[in-house]
Amino acid sequence: MKASTFFTTENAQRYLGTLCKHFGHKVPVSHEAGFGRIDLPFGACELRAEETGLALTVTAQDRPTLDKTVEVISSHLDRFAFRENPELTWAFTEGATA
Incomplete structure (x- = not known):
């Protein structure tokens, strides 16, 4: 299954780097x-x-x-981009797998 969203911001590169660096301490990240x-x-x-x-x-493999x-x-994005108050709308696609 798959879900996607888009966060309009001028700081996309910074948030991408912050998320990857944060999670990179705990899980595999590229x-x-x-x-x-x-x-x-x-x-x-x-x-x-x-x-x-x-x-x-x-x-992910299933909806849960x-x-x-x-x-x-x-x-995590909410926490890192709190000044911009991201309001994410996720679009879900059935049948796609990780």
């Missing part, structure tokens, strides 16, 4: 200019910094773990 991937034990998140914001796509992955990523 990070390069404009792109990152966070591999949580229950799902994964791909992040892409664009000119107008940060694109996030999470994948997808929801958990969305919650973990969303809560």
Whole structure:
């Protein structure tokens, strides 16, 4: 299963780096200019910094773990981008797997 969202911000590259650095202390992470991937034990998140914001796509094996992955990523982005008060609307796709 898969879910995706877009956070409009001028600080996409900074938030991408902050999320990858934070999670990199605990789980496997890959990070390069404009792109990152966070591999949580229950799902994964791909992040892409664009000119107008940060694109996030999470994948997991089933809806409960997808929801958990969305919650973990969303809560951390909320914490790191609190000045911008991100209001994320996730679009869910059935059938896609991690």
